[in-house]
Amino acid sequence: EMNLSKDRIRLDEILPPAKAEESPEFLPAVTVEDARKLMRAAGMEMVKSRLREIGRNWVPYSEFVRVCGEAYSDPEQGVRVANMLDESGNVIVLGKFVCLKPEEITRAVEGLIPTHESTRDATRRREELQKLEAVKSEIDKRADEMVRRELWAGLGLLMAQTIGFFRLTFWELSWDVMEPICFYVTSTYFMGGYAFFLTTSKEPSFEGFYKSRFEKKQKRLMETRNFDVHRYNELRSTFRPESFGSRPRWS
Numbered sequence: 448e449m450n451l452s453k454d455r456i457r458l459d460e461i462l463p464p465a466k467a468e469e470s471p472e473f474l475p476a477v478t479v480e481d482a483r484k485l486m487r488a489a490g491m492e493m494v495k496s497r498l499r500e501i502g503r504n505w506v507p508y509s510e511f512v513r514v515c516g517e518a519y520s521d522p523e524q525g526v527r528v529a530n531m532l533d534e535s536g537n538v539i540v541l542g543k544f545v546c547l548k549p550e551e552i553t554r555a556v557e558g559l560i561p562t563h564e565s566t567r568d569a570t571r572r573r574e575e576l577q578k579l580e581a582v583k584s585e586i587d588k589r590a591d592e593m594v595r596r597e598l599w600a601g602l603g604l605l606m607a608q609t610i611g612f613f614r615l616t617f618w619e620l621s622w623d624v625m626e627p628i629c630f631y632v633t634s635t636y637f638m639g640g641y642a643f644f645l646t647t648s649k650e651p652s653f654e655g656f657y658k659s660r661f662e663k664k665q666k667r668l669m670e671t672r673n674f675d676v677h678r679y680n681e682l683r684s685t686f687r688p689e690s691f692g693s694r695p696r697w698s
Contacts, residue, residue, distance in 0.1 A: 494528055495537065504548050511538070511545040576682040582674055590664035594657055608632075 494515050501514070508529075515532070516525020532538045539546040616625045640651030649655035669676060 491528065491531070494532070498538070498547050501547065504551065505544050505546055508540065508543050508545055511540075511547075572682055573686060576679070576686060579675070579679045579682065582672065583679065586665060586668045586672065586674065590661050590668055593664045594660045597660060598653070598657065 494517075497514050497517065498511075506514075512525050512529050514525075515528040529540075533540045533545075536549060539549045612625060612629060615628075616622055643649070643651045643656070643659070647655070647659045649659055668674075
């Protein structure tokens with residue numbers, strides 16, 4: 448009988464050795480203190496989650512401590528957790544109330560504290576306002592001079608008319624002839640004042656005439672010098688300085 452097992456190739460000898468089971472040595476060793484830290488972290492996250500679920504910005508301090516103690520069996524742990532949240536900045540304790548969203552207070556405080564960038568921008572805009580005030584002061588002065596010349600010319604015209612009527616009444620003509628002429632001249636002045644009121648919505652007086660003429664002269668000069676009125680009003684409303692280039696009044 449032939450011995451076949453002698454010449455048979457043993458496959459188990461050429462197969463790779465079985466992979467040894469991984470040693471649990473790669474896992475970090477967890478101590479009791481580490482476990483306590485993990486428990487405290489888990490409890491802290493649970494407390495934060497419950498505080499977010501409240502949905503309010505402010506809660507009484509007693510309610511805040513109660514929510515902090517719900518995640519622990521020890522009631523005194525709630526006070527310790529409340530102090531930890533306050534010290535870490537997750538909440539802000541102000542007297543008997545607790546702000547659950549301190550970022551809102553932070554944004555409000557940041558808006559009150561001027562930064563270097565905002566101070567520099569305010570300085571630049573203030574300088575721009577001062578330049579615009581200087582230009583507007585020159586425009587107002589020029590417009591006032593132009594309107595005053597018109598008013599003086601009007602006074603001269605009235606004086607010349609009165610002298611002329613006086614001459615015609617007592618030398619060339621008579622009162623019977625000049626009376627209807629004076630009446631129609633007066634009616635013409637009245638119609639002119641009425642038309643002035645309709646077009647300007649201002650009282651037909653010397654002051655009203657001055658204001659109307661001043662505004663027209665001022666507007667024309669601003670257009671000539673490319674004065675930005677909208678920018679001037681924007682800066683003026685922002686800073687509200689004590690003195691601005693005011694429009695002179697006729698006195």
